[in-house]
Amino acid sequence: ASELRKVSRWEYLGKRRAEKVVELRDDLADEEFLFSDSKLTRVEKERYEHKTKLLALTEEHKKAAELERVQRYYMPEDDVKPQIYIEPLEESEAGPNVDLKKWQDEQIDKATVRFSAKDAKERNKQKDYDLVMDEEIQFVLIDSVAGNREDKDAEVMSAEERKKMDIAQVLIVEGETGSGKTTQIPQYLYEAVSFP
Template sequence: MKIYDRVEEYVETPDDVGEYKMPEAYDMVENVNQEKRFFVAMQRYKDPEAKDKMNPFAEQEAWEEHQIGKSKLQFGSKDKKPSSDEYQYVFEDTIDFVKSSVIEGTQPEDDSNKEDIKAKDILKRELQDERKTLPIFKFRDELLKAVEEYQVIVIVGETGSGKTTQIPQYLHEAGYTAKGKVACTQPRRVAVMSVAARVSQEMGVKLGHEVGYSIRFEDCTSDKTIIKYMTDGMLLREFLGEPDLASYSVVMVDEAHERTLSTDILFEKFSDYFDSAPIFKIPGRRYPVEIHYTKAPEADYIDAAIVTVLQIHVTQPPGDILVFLTELQAKIFEPTPEGACKVVLATNIAETSLTIDGIKYVIDPGFSNQRAGRSGRTGPGKCFRLYTSYNYMHDLEDNTVPEIQRTNLANVVLTMKSLGIHDLVNLDFMDPPPSLHQKLY
């Protein structure tokens, strides 16, 4: 009886107990539980959430879930509460869109668009007010009158007077762009691009439309362009295709004092009109600039510049610093973060044409007399010269040596020949190249 009870208990025992059991003899047809026989095989393809419904893809789905879990490996405790994203997407450039219904006039613009328009109007008014504070503004009417009377005008303006950005706009406002484009040349590419961007902002137009620029390998102009900034070399190229420059009503050769090769060649093209040209003198500096000299000559100006930067940062009131040493990049125009001091290292490209907001201190190793004007444009400033007062008065050149006197003459000869200037020997150069006769013959 006890044996029978044990057998009955064994038969009723669930299959999932943690002990080994002798398998049934499935080869015996009689008294074989077929459901129990295929239980293991059926369990393999059974979805636990589908109750009695079979899922032939359960194994594949379980494998895929396992692989996906490995690809999304996460650290930390499993019961950690999900948190929101710590970072937001930041776009450097955005595109403004407008609904078609707004364009068609069937739906008014929303409040956000109105706020944008209001902000742009405020910025435009501020820019117009700032234009009136420039030293050249008081000479506007007198300058336009002289342009109407004379074919060539010589303008002598200090740095920061506003001549580069304002004169082309004055000419446009006076109606000269109705007769042709207004051209303004610059010796350097960065100056061309930055000035064009500034003028387009002041006029409230898109860069490349009414205001554009042209530099080597890049032409940011269109059929709408009426004010065009370009390098002096690009204007020479336009002479080749249009010798009379008939598409222009006024040509402005800016930064002529730098005496680049292209500028000097342009002077030769216009030299017949110089004798009767009036001269305008425009003050430039709106704020005082203190000049400081070293008490003794510096042996290593790079080391002296670094020391001076640190010395200014520690001992002087807050303000950005401009050092004339190495290459200039467009990043210099970005505003300085609060509580920081921006130090700009630049070649003589920053000497003229460009105004860098926030510059209060200038460090000049001693290659030009104009660099003090880089400070004092937007507020009082100081210029620290890494040479003595005696060196400044006796050793430094007053002006830059013209490029035509220090460059290979092969390019000079070919350029002037292409422009129709053939008698180079008897040409009345502003500053003739050295040994021109010997090199030509």
């Protein structure tokens, strides 16, 4: 019962505050309209300035409360139905066509392709490479095995020796992007083994 009384009191005070602010605003408007032409006494001037200052303070208090409400998170209560989340607007975002500008920014971000960090060029002070065309790639034969295939006895003997060994053949290939490491070299090796 005491909790209900507190809740009722807070609701009443909120309504009462709003009514008093409207009443104060109306009083000031009436005084400006009625006494704008006449000369006021010192007491009347002080009362008018006091009301003006009081109205300004209540409006500042209301704005501060709204800012505080926007920038804070409040725990949801169990008995209250959750509302749809509304993203708080910063002062710089407030204005006409905010949703349109936000949507356009999102579309531009989606359309812009990024492959690395924003500051990658600054961190890696390497030169940028030009586009490499297939005709420009020069394959270099680093090591070539001496000999010829006509020496069948040596070839048969080396094949027998390879069968005896328990070592897997490893080929390490190093090359630039787009030089055919995964397509052309395996095809070459397949053809070299299949068609002696």
